[in-house]
Amino acid sequence: MPSVRPAVLALQGSVEPHLRALSEAGAEPIELRRPDQLDDITHLVIPGGESTTLSHLLDLHSLARTITDRVMAGDLALLGTCAGAILMGRDDDEAPRRWNLIDIGVHRNGYGRQVHSFIGDIEWISGPRSGASEGVFIRAPRLDRPAAEVEILATRAQEPVAVRQGRCVACTFHPELTTDTQVHRWFLEL
């Protein structure tokens, strides 16, 4: 994959498992901490962690604006998992401030607190794979009211848990914590 130059945002959260998944998918990801590192990056993963902290750190390092500008210009693909997915959603006046990259409501801790984290069945409809698989949900957000341009990739109990709009993909669960690297492989081809 010579033209694919992926990175994982490495300010906070679950960075290492994404680096491993991207490497297993055949790429050579870098850890990204500064805006200038974005210049030649084609695919960026925003990992899970704590979305409020992540949002502050992104502002502190002047990264949020650079990332969203690059995405809007069409030359950066984004994969957000959990806290990353929260940032990418629709700005419905919920904190932290959302980036409006995917036109869908994303509600923090939608299944409850840490003790309500779980591994559960998900059903793939489109995108990386089809059929049933397991998803790791850690203080996961819940998605609702997707706009027409949002493609539903996977559901759990009829609710979307993985979605895509253009080259932006959001998963409320953690594909990097299972051995299946299909999500990362598919993302690298967007």
Ligand code: GLN
């Ligand atoms: N609940 C966290 C938040 O609101 C996200 C949890 C996660 O990324 N695993 O930021």
